[in-house]
Amino acid sequence: MNSLRVEHAVSEGNIVRDCPGTKDHICCGYKTIDLIEGCPLSCSYCILKAYLNTPAITIHDNIPYITSQIDEMTGREVRHILRFGTGELSDSLALDRRYKLNRPLVEFFGERKNALLELKSKWASIDHLIPCLNPYTIISFSVAPQRIIDEEEKRTSPLYKRLKAAKKAQDAGCFVGLHFDPIIIYPGFEKDYRYLIEDISRLLDMDRIIWLSLGLLRFPPKLLGHYIEHNRRNLLYGEFIRGEDGKMRYIKQQRVKVYTMLYRMLKKKSKGLFIYFCMEREDVWRKVTGMTVKDDDDLMTLFDERIKNLYGGNI
Amino acid sequence: MKTIPLNNIDTDDRRFCISYPLEDKTLAESIGEIGIVQPLILLDASPLIVITGFKRIMSAKKLGLANIPAIIKKARADEALLLSIHDNLGRGLNAVEKAHALEKMVSADFPRQKIFGIMELLSLKPHEKVLGNFVALANEGRPLKDFIVRHGASMKNIEYLLKFDARERKGIISLLSPLHITDSLLREILEMLILIRIRKGAVDLRGLRAPRDGRDLKARLKKKNYPLLSSMEKRLSAVKQRCALPPHIDIKIDPFFEKEYIDILLKIKSEDDLRAAMEKLNAILEDGYIRSILELTQG
Incomplete structure (x- = not known):
């Protein structure tokens, strides 16, 4: 990571904004903080390859400017408990030991106590944050079978380190989040995911996982050519169609089958686990979970209930 | 301009030749009727070496002409190559000719900046990857080059064709050659063949032989690549029927x-x-x- 070109941006415009979501798919109403744009981890499937034009990493480090935008957003919201994250255009932790951008945000959310900050990562480095962690920060890890980490997420931390770091966060009094995203279909993936779920349930306190997302691989069409060019066998194994939002995704029949398998495996480990889908259709929700989640607002309400159950009146 | 006996020219020396294919029936007929109108440019050497006019000299040989009109030029090899490329620019080169031009420049150690300059004149993106593809194409055999010229294959399709190994490519070309297909259909077909190759490690062309037309081949490939979608389409069509x-x-x-x-x-x-x-x-x-x-x- 020493050869990274890092630019410090002048703070202007909306650095805190709504997750763009995607047409005709249910979004969880996430708020993104573009603290860093660009990622040093360079996973093979990463959609940032399609969205960001520059190899440089841009840092927005004017924290007062950012927190004023967060305040403005939480002040405007009257119905839902807002969840903010810095992992949309970058990895939340990969550069944090060097640039220490999260600490003031963690402290800010701990003082405000009216919203949650999620630090989403594939980089298992949280020791520098432990002294300032508080329950209003969710340490989250994207997880995948080690085979996928070895082949498609080469610069990231291995699975056991991510789970160890998540455990450390739980021990420090935080809830953690897990993201099965992207879930990749390849020969033998079912067995690998079963082992992954076994590892999670063995190493983590399942009651202190605040949420777990499931999101099968999806990408803008222009990345298909990129995957073909780089012979990404794992990424091209399933049957892709062009979704209503224009993104490539596995055909619905495959999605429902895989989600159902994972949903059942996870619920078997912890009945009360809060599982949601990232960018899925209403009928997929219904078919897999039996729940009717017809729009973004319904999903946000489910999040509200989950958070209230865990935090009581403390938020 | 001079009249030069054909015997004084080394007609097998193709170091400056970028034309492809060299056979040109219309040109041969025209030369047969009224002779060579535009003189060739020959490098001053013993024997003389052709810089421009390879198609004309091929036709002249075939027609049994003893002399041809030509201009003799003193030049370094790199100047002669550039002269050959620039002389041909006006007529609109096909992909194989562009490949020959670029490969010859690379082999002659032209600086990258100069090569990229020529790529722009050839309406190509001046990128290392594009250059690599064209150099690879120049080194390919006749079947691929003929196929590309005949179908007017786009850059993307050339890139796709180069992804297969020689044996696979031979099979694919013989499968596609008899078909009349548009470039976009060719792209869809090649994309599906590549997906099979990536997923299975090799392309198995059994079951694809003798397609009725391009659409039939595409349908068969779709069945292999998208079994779920194909089976749902089949079920839908049965219900609708x-x-x-x-x-x-x-x-x-x-x-x-x-x-x-x-x-x-x-x-x-x-x-x-x-x-x-x-x-x-x-x-x-x-x-x-x-x-x-x-x-x-x-x-």
């Missing part, structure tokens, strides 16, 4: 079975038309065909 819908009723389903709803379109000119359409719809509803179609859209 059983419904026996009249031409003024159509049931439209998302082509990828993503949307959870279907569109039913009616074309009516009178109340009686509407009544008849509703009766028909009611009948297929009662027979469970609508449910069967909806099930397909629900994954």
Whole structure:
């Protein structure tokens, strides 16, 4: 990571904004903080390859400017408990030991106590944050079978380190989040995911996982050519169609089958686990979970209930 | 300009030749009728070496001409190559000719900046990757080059063709050569063949032999690449066939079975038309065909 070109941006415009979501798919109403744009981890499937034009990493480090935008957003919201994250255009932790951008945000959310900050990562480095962690920060890890980490997420931390770091966060009094995203279909993936779920349930306190997302691989069409060019066998194994939002995704029949398998495996480990889908259709929700989640607002309400159950009146 | 005996020219020396193919029936007929109008440019050497006019000299040889009109030029090899490339620019080079020009520049150690300059003149993106593809194409054999010229294959399709190993490419070219296909259909076909190769490690062309046309080949490849989608399409088509819908009723389903709803379109000119359409719809509803179609859209 020493050869990274890092630019410090002048703070202007909306650095805190709504997750763009995607047409005709249910979004969880996430708020993104573009603290860093660009990622040093360079996973093979990463959609940032399609969205960001520059190899440089841009840092927005004017924290007062950012927190004023967060305040403005939480002040405007009257119905839902807002969840903010810095992992949309970058990895939340990969550069944090060097640039220490999260600490003031963690402290800010701990003082405000009216919203949650999620630090989403594939980089298992949280020791520098432990002294300032508080329950209003969710340490989250994207997880995948080690085979996928070895082949498609080469610069990231291995699975056991991510789970160890998540455990450390739980021990420090935080809830953690897990993201099965992207879930990749390849020969033998079912067995690998079963082992992954076994590892999670063995190493983590399942009651202190605040949420777990499931999101099968999806990408803008222009990345298909990129995957073909780089012979990404794992990424091209399933049957892709062009979704209503224009993104490539596995055909619905495959999605429902895989989600159902994972949903059942996870619920078997912890009945009360809060599982949601990232960018899925209403009928997929219904078919897999039996729940009717017809729009973004319904999903946000489910999040509200989950958070209230865990935090009581403390938020 | 001089008249030069053909015997004084080394017609086998192709170091400056970028033309492809060299055989040109129309040109040969024209030379046979009125002779060579435009003089060749020859490098001052012993024997003389052709810089421009390879097609003309091939035709002249074939026609048994003893002399040709030519200009003798003193030049360094790099200058002669550039002269050959620039002389041909005006006529619009095909992909193989562009490949020859670039490969010769690379072999002659031209600086990258100069090569990229020529790429821009050839309407190519001046990128290392594009250059690499063209150099690879220049080093390929006749079957691939002939196929590319005949089909006017785009850069993307050339890139795709180069992804296969020599044995696979031979099979693919012999499969595709008899077909009349557009460049976009060729792209779809090659993309599906590449997907098979990536997923399975090799392309198995059995089951694809002797397609009726490009669309037939595409359909067979689709079945291999998209078995779920293909089987759903088949089921849908069977249900629609059983419904026996009249031409003024159509049931439209998302082509990828993503949307959870279907569109039913009616074309009516009178109340009686509407009544008849509703009766028909009611009948297929009662027979469970609508449910069967909806099930397909629900994954």
